[in-house]
Amino acid sequence: MIEETKSEQADMEPVQIEKSGNVLIWLLPVIAAMIAGWLLYKSVSETGEIVQIVFESAEGIEENKTKILYKGLAVGLVKKVTINADLESVLVEAEMKPEVEPYLRDGTHFWLVRPKVSLTEVTGLDTLVSGNYIAVSPGEGEPSTRFKALKNRPPMDESVSGLHIKLSADKLGSIEIGSRVYYREIPVGSVEGIELGGDAKSVLISVHIEEQYSYLVKKSTRFWNTSGIDFKASLAGIEVQTGSLASIIAGGVSFYNPPSKGDNRLSESGDQFALHKDYNQAEDGIMVKLHLPSGVSVIAGETTVRANGLIVGTVKRVEVDDVLHSTVTVKFHPHAHTLLKESTKFWLVDPSFSITRPSSIRALLQGGYIAVIGGKGAPHFEFDVSEKRPISDRSIVGLYLTLIADELGSLEKGSPVLYRKIKVGHIEDFQLDKKGEFVEIQLYIKEEYAHLVQKQSRFWNASGFDLRAGIEGFKLRTESVSTLLSGGVAFFNPETEKRANRAKNDGRFQLYEDKESAEHDSFPIDIMFAAARGLQVGAAIKFQGLKVGSVKSIELTGQGGEVVAQALMYGKSRSLIRQASKFWVVQPEIGLARTANLETLVTGRYVALKPGKGKVWNKFKSISTAPIENSQPGLKLTLVSPRLGSIKSGDPVYYRQIPVGRVIGTSLSPKTNAVFIQVNIEKRYAPLVRDNSRFWKASGLRMEASLFGGLQVETESVEALLSGGLAFATPASDQLGNRVSNNHTFELSQKMEPVWAKWIPEIALDQ
Numbered sequence: 001m002i003e004e005t006k007s008e009q010a011d012m013e014p015v016q017i018e019k020s021g022n023v024l025i026w027l028l029p030v031i032a033a034m035i036a037g038w039l040l041y042k043s044v045s046e047t048g049e050i051v052q053i054v055f056e057s058a059e060g061i062e063e064n065k066t067k068i069l070y071k072g073l074a075v076g077l078v079k080k081v082t083i084n085a086d087l088e089s090v091l092v093e094a095e096m097k098p099e100v101e102p103y104l105r106d107g108t109h110f111w112l113v114r115p116k117v118s119l120t121e122v123t124g125l126d127t128l129v130s131g132n133y134i135a136v137s138p139g140e141g142e143p144s145t146r147f148k149a150l151k152n153r154p155p156m157d158e159s160v161s162g163l164h165i166k167l168s169a170d171k172l173g174s175i176e177i178g179s180r181v182y183y184r185e186i187p188v189g190s191v192e193g194i195e196l197g198g199d200a201k202s203v204l205i206s207v208h209i210e211e212q213y214s215y216l217v218k219k220s221t222r223f224w225n226t227s228g229i230d231f232k233a234s235l236a237g238i239e240v241q242t243g244s245l246a247s248i249i250a251g252g253v254s255f256y257n258p259p260s261k262g263d264n265r266l267s268e269s270g271d272q273f274a275l276h277k278d279y280n281q282a283e284d285g286i287m288v289k290l291h292l293p294s295g296v297s298v299i300a301g302e303t304t305v306r307a308n309g310l311i312v313g314t315v316k317r318v319e320v321d322d323v324l325h326s327t328v329t330v331k332f333h334p335h336a337h338t339l340l341k342e343s344t345k346f347w348l349v350d351p352s353f354s355i356t357r358p359s360s361i362r363a364l365l366q367g368g369y370i371a372v373i374g375g376k377g378a379p380h381f382e383f384d385v386s387e388k389r390p391i392s393d394r395s396i397v398g399l400y401l402t403l404i405a406d407e408l409g410s411l412e413k414g415s416p417v418l419y420r421k422i423k424v425g426h427i428e429d430f431q432l433d434k435k436g437e438f439v440e441i442q443l444y445i446k447e448e449y450a451h452l453v454q455k456q457s458r459f460w461n462a463s464g465f466d467l468r469a470g471i472e473g474f475k476l477r478t479e480s481v482s483t484l485l486s487g488g489v490a491f492f493n494p495e496t497e498k499r500a501n502r503a504k505n506d507g508r509f510q511l512y513e514d515k516e517s518a519e520h521d522s523f524p525i526d527i528m529f530a531a532a533r534g535l536q537v538g539a540a541i542k543f544q545g546l547k548v549g550s551v552k553s554i555e556l557t558g559q560g561g562e563v564v565a566q567a568l569m570y571g572k573s574r575s576l577i578r579q580a581s582k583f584w585v586v587q588p589e590i591g592l593a594r595t596a597n598l599e600t601l602v603t604g605r606y607v608a609l610k611p612g613k614g615k616v617w618n619k620f621k622s623i624s625t626a627p628i629e630n631s632q633p634g635l636k637l638t639l640v641s642p643r644l645g646s647i648k649s650g651d652p653v654y655y656r657q658i659p660v661g662r663v664i665g666t667s668l669s670p671k672t673n674a675v676f677i678q679v680n681i682e683k684r685y686a687p688l689v690r691d692n693s694r695f696w697k698a699s700g701l702r703m704e705a706s707l708f709g710g711l712q713v714e715t716e717s718v719e720a721l722l723s724g725g726l727a728f729a730t731p732a733s734d735q736l737g738n739r740v741s742n743n744h745t746f747e748l749s750q751k752m753e754p755v756w757a758k759w760i761p762e763i764a765l766d767q
Helices: 002-012 022-046 098-103 211-216 245-250 334-339 359-366 447-452 481-486 515-519 571-576 683-688 718-723 754-758
Strands: 050-055 067-070 073-083 090-096 109-113 133-137 146-148 163-169 180-183 186-196 203-209 222-225 229-234 237-242 252-256 272-276 286-292 304-307 310-320 326-332 345-349 369-373 382-386 398-405 416-419 422-432 439-446 458-461 466-470 473-477 489-492 507-512 523-529 540-543 546-556 563-569 582-586 606-610 619-621 634-641 652-655 658-668 675-682 694-697 702-706 710-714 726-729 744-749
Touching: 073 098, 073 133, 090 098, 186 211, 203 211, 286 334, 310 334, 326 334, 398 422, 398 447, 416 439, 422 447, 439 447, 458 515, 489 515, 507 515, 546 571, 546 606, 563 571, 634 658, 634 683, 658 683, 675 683
Parallel strands: 050 146, 067 133, 163 272, 180 252, 222 272, 286 382, 304 369, 345 382, 398 507, 416 489, 458 507, 523 619, 540 606, 634 744, 652 726, 694 744
Antiparallel strands: 050 090, 067 073, 073 090, 109 133, 163 203, 180 186, 186 203, 222 252, 229 237, 286 326, 304 310, 310 326, 345 369, 398 439, 416 422, 422 439, 458 489, 466 473, 523 563, 540 546, 546 563, 582 606, 634 675, 652 658, 658 675, 694 726, 702 710
16 A cells, blocks of 8 residues: 555656757747848838929829839839929929939939820820829939929930931921821821920921831932911912821821932931921922013913923923013923923913813913923923924824814814823814815824724714703713813724724824714714604614614704704614615604503604615605505505595504404595505405405494384494594305405495394415
C-alpha cells in the first residue's frame, strides 16, 4: 500500500517541459515592424512630384479621378482643383509618378483631352467611356513643377515619321489645326500648328505629310487654300470652285506638281512654301502674247482662250498702243503646250446677237472669247489674232469632204461635226454650186478620226432639236447643247455595210435632213389630199403594218383647199413607190355596224400605201378609202339596179345569212340609166351561184302583219340591218340552174320574195 502510494505520488510530481515556440512569438512584432517600415519606405519612395497646372477652366476635370496620360499610359493623377486668386483661371495640383520627374521641364506641355467629332477629325472618343484626361508631352528646359495648360494639343513633334513643312500665307481663312491636306482630293496630311510670322504680316502654318505620301511633295510643289467656296457670276455664266465638303466647312489645303517645269527634287522637313489663295493663283502656266485688231475689247482675268470649247488659257494682262492695237498676255494651261506651234491659228468669237447665227447667242451668254486651233511646226509663243475663223489649208493633215444639201439651215463656219456625240471635226466653209441649185458644205475631219468616215457613211443636219408630241407622250431630241445653239453635222456608218472602204479627200456625200432620214436612207415624195383629215406632221406611212416613211410637212396648195403632204420614204421602200401606187389616210371607224382602226385613237392617223406598177414616181394623189382588191380569187359578178341606195364597196354578200362575198366596186351604166354593182364571191362558194339565182338588197327590215298572225320582222343580219349589204338565193335541187362564169350579170331586186326563202338546194362547195 505504502509502495503504491509512493508510486502515485511519483506520478503526480510536475514534469518540466521545454517550450521551443516562445522565441517565434517574440519575432512577430519584429516582422510586423519590418513590413510597416518597408511599406512606409515604399510609400515614401513611390510618392511622385506634385505639379501645378493652370487651366482656363476646370470643366471636365475631377479630383482623384482625372488621369494624366502619356501615349495612353497613366503617369499622374489630379489631386486637387482650386480657383486662382485672379478668378480667371483654376489651379490643378497633380501627383506625377516618380519615373517621369526627369521630364518635368519648362518645355513640357499639358492639355485637356475631350471627345471631338468634326469634318476634319474624330478624336478622344475613348473619353466617352473612361472620362476626360490630361495629356502630357515632354519638353526641354530647366526642371519645373508649375505649368500653363495649352488650349489644344501642341504641334506634332518633328521626330514623328513623315514630312514636316511650313506654309506661308497672307491670311488664314478657315484653316485650323486638324484641317486636312489633300492631293487629288485624297487626304495625305494635316495642319499641326498655326502661328504669326516674324513680321506679324503673314501666317505660318505647320503641316505634317504622312510618311507614305511624303514623296509627292517636291521642291516645286504648289499649295493653295481650298477652304470655303470661290463664286464668280457674270453674263458669261456662274463659276464655282471648291474642294471637298470637309474643306468647305472646316478648311483645307491642296497641292499639285506642275508638269512642265520646276525643281523636281523631293522636299525635306523644314522646307517652306507659299500658300496661294486659290487654284488659279497656284497654277503653273505658259505665257503667250497675242496681237488683237483695233477696237476689240478683252478683259484681264475674264476673257478666255478656248480650244474645241474647252478653256485652255486666260487673259492676264492687256496693253494698248497709240493706234488702239491691243497686245494681251495669256496664261495657258501647261497641258496646252502642244497647241502652241508656228501654224497655230487664233480668232475672235464676238458676243454680238444675230438671228441667223445662233452660235452668237452662246457667245452673248458666255462672253466673247478667243478661239484657237492647233497647228504644226516649232514651238511659238507670239501670234496674231484674226477677226474671223480662218479656213484651214491642206497643210493641216486630216480629211476634207463636201456635203450636198438643199439648204444651209443654221449651219455656219466652225459648226461641229459629231460622231457618237464626240466632236471629230468642223465646217470649214460653204457655198452655192455653180448652177445655184444646192449648197456645197466643206468639212474638215481631224486626222485621228479620219478612219471613221467610210464611203457608205451618212451625214445629217444635227442642228436645233426634234420635238414630237402625241397622245402617247412627247419626245424631245437634240444631238448636243452646242448643236442646239450653233448648228452641227453628225454622221454614222450603217451596220449592214462593210467598213473596208475609207472615204478619201474631196469625197462627196448627201446631207440628210435629220437622223431618221439618214438612218433609213430616205427620199422625198409629195402626196396630195383633198383635206388633211386629222393628219399630223410626223404621221407614219405604213405598208402591211410596217413603217416605210413619215410625213414631214403639210401645206395648203391654194387650189380648192387641197393639201400637199411632203413625205420622206425609207430607202427599203423604193421598189414600192411607182406611178400606180395608192395612198390613203387610215382613221378610226366607230359605228353600230362597223368598228375599225381603233389603234389610231392612240397612235394617231397614218397613211397607208398600196404598191403599184409603172415607173418611179414622186407625186401622187391620194384616194379616199382603201382600194378593193379585184385580184382576189373568186367569182366576179355584176348586179344591175335602178339605184345604188346604201350599198357601198366593202359591203358583204350573204347566202342564208352567211357572208360569202363582198362588194368590190360600183359604177354607172354606160347609158347612166342604171347602176352596176361589182361583187366577188369567194372561190369555195362559187358553186352556190346559178344562172337562175336571185339577188336582192339585204338592208333594213322586212315586216309582215295580220290580224291573226301577228307581226313578223325579218332581217338578213344585224350587220346588214345597220350597214347594208346584198343577199342571194338559189332554187331547189330539182330546179337548179347551171353554174355561171366570171362577169355574169344579174338583176338586183329591191326586196326578197317570200318564195326565195323556201329554196333549200343541196350544193357541194369547192374545196
